[in-house]
Every structure is written in structure tokens, then in C-alpha cells.
Amino acid sequence: MIWLSKVFELNPAGLNWPRAVAFLDTALVPMFVFWAIGYEVYLLSALFGLLFAALADPGGSYGYRALHIAVFALIGAGVTALGFGIGSEAWGWLVLASFLVTLAAGLAAVFGVRRFVNALLLNIWFIVAVAFEFSLHKEGHITSYTWGQVLSWAGGAALWIVVTFLWWLVRGRVEQEQPFSELPGDTSRRELTPPLILFAVIRAVVIGGTVALAFGLDLSYGSWIPIAAMIALKPNLEQAAIVSAQRLSGALIGAIVAALLLWVAASEQGLKLFAIHRGLELVALVLFMHGAGIRFWNYTLYTAAIAAGVLILVDLPQPSDDSAEGYRVLWTLCGVGISLLVMLMAGLLAKRKRHQ
Numbered sequence: 001m002i003w004l005s006k007v008f009e010l011n012p013a014g015l016n017w018p019r020a021v022a023f024l025d026t027a028l029v030p031m032f033v034f035w036a037i038g039y040e041v042y043l044l045s046a047l048f049g050l051l052f053a054a055l056a057d058p059g060g061s062y063g064y065r066a067l068h069i070a071v072f073a074l075i076g077a078g079v080t081a082l083g084f085g086i087g088s089e090a091w092g093w094l095v096l097a098s099f100l101v102t103l104a105a106g107l108a109a110v111f112g113v114r115r116f117v118n119a120l121l122l123n124i125w126f127i128v129a130v131a132f133e134f135s136l137h138k139e140g141h142i143t144s145y146t147w148g149q150v151l152s153w154a155g156g157a158a159l160w161i162v163v164t165f166l167w168w169l170v171r172g173r174v175e176q177e178q179p180f181s182e183l184p185g186d187t188s189r190r191e192l193t194p195p196l197i198l199f200a201v202i203r204a205v206v207i208g209g210t211v212a213l214a215f216g217l218d219l220s221y222g223s224w225i226p227i228a229a230m231i232a233l234k235p236n237l238e239q240a241a242i243v244s245a246q247r248l249s250g251a252l253i254g255a256i257v258a259a260l261l262l263w264v265a266a267s268e269q270g271l272k273l274f275a276i277h278r279g280l281e282l283v284a285l286v287l288f289m290h291g292a293g294i295r296f297w298n299y300t301l302y303t304a305a306i307a308a309g310v311l312i313l314v315d316l317p318q319p320s321d322d323s324a325e326g327y328r329v330l331w332t333l334c335g336v337g338i339s340l341l342v343m344l345m346a347g348l349l350a351k352r353k354r355h356q
Contacts (some may be wrong), residue, residue, distance in 0.1 A: 007245050009297050019179060020166050020293025026050060026283055026288030028158060030098060034277065042152040043281060044132055044313045049156025052076065052121045057160070058114070058185065059178030062168045066161050080153040083126045084146045087133020091215035095132055098226070099208035101126045106200025107351070112187035127230050129205065129338060132222030132314045139326055179215050180295065199346075202321060203233060206342050210335055223328045224315060228255060228335030242256050248336050250303025257304065257333035258311035262328070280316055284309040 030046035056072040076285030079101070086093050101123060108119035117333055129149070136144045168176065178185065190196070210229045231251045261283060265276045287309035295302045314327070 006181045007249055007300050011296060014296030014298070015294060017293050020289045023051070023054065023292040024285065024289040027161060027288065029159060030152075031281065031285060034212040039148070040277075040281065041136065042148050045152035046156035047285065047288065048125050048128065049073065049076065049153040050160050051123060051292070053157035053160040053274060054179050055121055055183065056118045057164065057179050059176055062173070063177050065164060065176070069157060069161055072118055072155055076125065076157065077150050077154050078120045080129055080150045081146055081265045083129025086145065087129070087130045087139035091212065093152050094323060095212045096213050098127065098130065098186045098211040099204045102207040102226035103200050107192070107197070109196055109200075110190050110192050112189060114182040114187045117183060126231055127226050128310055128314060130147045130211070131227055134223055135314060149182045202342060202346055206233060206338060210338060214331070218329065219327075221315060222331055224255065224311060224328050224331040225335040228307070228312065231303060232336045232339035235262060246300040247303055248340055251336050252308050252332060253300070253304035254307025255311060255329055257308040258315070259354040261308070261312060263313055277316060281314055284312040287312075295348045309350045
């Protein structure tokens with residue numbers, strides 16, 4: 001009970017509903033645009049471009065913010081092109097690309113904590129993009145163009161630049177704090193130490209291994225394994241055990257919520273299935289909104305909200321049935337379990353080296 005109370009402990013000061021509502025108001029724009037033109041397949045890229053651009057916003061003068069967000073969006077566009085470009089290729093290429101992208105994201109810590117966080121965001125997006133493209137390819141009748149996904153990502157990020165410009169004018173052209181001020185802003189460089197390299201390699205091996213397991217064996221809904229593993233992995237090996245438990249618990253809760261919601265579409269066809277899909281897209285957006293508002297209220301619930309929203313949008317193109325929900329939760333447990341096992345082994349290795 002003590003352990004559970006710490007995992008679900010609430011921090012009232014971390015609740016930020018104005019930020020959540022601001023994200024919802026902005027995210028409704030691409031949602032209705034894609035609904036209107038009938039290209040909902042590109043909605044996921046636009047929402048992630050918008051959300052991650054807001055997370056990467058460093059604050060400060062408008063010119064400084066716009067430049068940094070634009071650079072982040074440009075790198076994200078490259079990651080998007082890579083993810084959707086190889087998502088339907090042979091699984092070996094997926095493993096290699098996932099390993100290299102995750103390794104590069106881990107090594108980005110030498111450029112400062114802030115840039116590492118931004119690299120981690122793009123790393124998460126790459127895994128989601130690969131999983132989404134794989135599910136689209138497996139479904140067969142849904143068409144997705146890589147350039148369309150890249151433009152959608154860039155459009156989502158550009159929308160945030162426009163919103164910050166309008167808010168900058170309303171506030172009298174004064175400098176603004178970063179929207180997610182709780183995130184680290186340190187950009188001081190660090191040495192490329194053996195522990196940092198070890199941490200980056202371990203993360204890359206875990207993600208590469210889960211991608212190989214999911215796509216190499218062609219598991220039904222196997223993309224949930226690397227997504228759950230990425231969400232459950234700690235940003236560094238020294239992080240507190242309580243945060244690890246929160247990540248693991250949140251990933252599992254989010255998977256169960258997503259599986260139950262996707263089950264609603266089981267055995268439905270025609271207009272009713274279309275309406276359910278639109279409703280689930282709206283539910284995913286609301287989950288992202290709650291994630292923006294409760295990020296520092298409770299980390300477990302934040303992780304659950306983001307995981308559920310991601311998994312709903314990734315698996316929405318695939319038909320659902322009663323057995324699908326079992327597979328989804330099972331693969332999530334596998335992904336979470338792999339992350340837990342690796343973190344435990346890494347922790348034991350770190351302790352052993354300190355005692356030597």
C-alpha cells in the first residue's frame with residue numbers, strides 16, 4: 001500500500017488545466033482539417049508535430065523560440081521521413097534504423113539535458129511512426145504517402161509557431177517562459193563518458209531487440225511491444241525506482257485503456273464503424289490534452305494518458321476483434337517486462353562497478 005501511494009501520489013501544484021485547454025484548442029484545428037478533407041491517416045503526424053513542438057519550445061524572445069522550434073521541426077521531418085519511408089520494408093531495416101536512432105538520441109546527452117529531452121521526443125516519435133506505417137501497410141487498403149506524413153508533421157509544428165506568434169502579439173511582444181517550464185532547460189555540454197555511452201547502447205539494444213521481436217516474428221499487433229518498451233524505459237540509469245514504477249504502471253494502464261476502447265469497434269462495419277473511428281480519434285486527442293495538463297500532477301497517470309492516446313491512433317486502422325485485445329495487453333506486458341528486466345540488470349551492473 002505504501003508503494004502504491006507513492007506511485008499514485010498527487011502533486012496539486014503540478015496540475016495545469018490552462019495549458020491543457022490551450023493544447024486542445026490548437027489540436028482541434030488539424031483534426032477538423034483532416035476530417036474535412038478525408039485524410040485522417042495523416043492526423044497522427046500532425047498531432048505529434050504540434051505536441052512535441054510545444055514540448056521543445058524553449059521560451060524567451062519570439063525570434064529565439066521560432067528558430068529553435070523550426071530546427072526541431074526540421075529534424076523531426078527527417079525522422080518522420082525515415083520512419084514512414086522504411087515502415088513497410090523488411091524487418092531487418094527496421095531493427096537497424098531503430099537501433100541507430102535510439103543510439104543517437106542517447107548520445108545527444110552530451111549537448112545538454114535540454115537537447116537530450118528533445119532527442120528523446122524524436123526517438124519516441126520515430127518508434128511510433130514506424131509502428132503506424134507498419135500497421136497501415138499490413139492493413140493494405142489504406143494509402144499513406146511519406147511526403148504527406150512529413151508535411152503533416154511540419155504543419156503541426158508550424159501551427160505551434162503561429163500560435164506562439166499570436167500569443168506574443170497579444171502579450172505585448174514580451175519574452176515568454178517555456179510552455180512546459182518544468183522540463184529542464186540546461187544546454188551546457190557534458191563529456192562523453194563510458195556510463196553515458198553504456199546508457200545509450202543499452203537503450204538502443206532494447207529498442208532494436210523489441211522491434212526485431214515484434215516485426216521479425218510478424219506478431220499480431222506486435223508494434224505494441226517496442227512502443228511499451230520505449231515508454232517504460234527510464235531516461236537514465238540513475239533515475240529513482242519510484243519513477244521506474246510509475247512508467248511501468250502507466251504504460252500498462254494505458255495499454256489496458258486503449259485495448260478496451262479499441263474493442264468497441266470490434267465486429268462493427270459501415271457508417272457505425274466510421275463514426276466509432278472518429279470518436280476514438282477525439283478520445284485520443286482528449287487523452288493527449290489530459291497528458292499536457294497532468295504531466296507534473298502524477299507521472300503514472302500522465303504516462304497512462306499518453307500511452308493510451310498513442311496506442312489508439314497507431315492501431316486504429318487495424319480491424320479489432322475479441323482476441324485482439326488479449327494480444328495488445330500481452331505484448332504490452334512483454335515490452336514493459338523487457339524494460340524492467342534490462343533496468344534491473346543495468347542497475348545491478350552499475351552498483352557492481354561502484355563497489356569495485
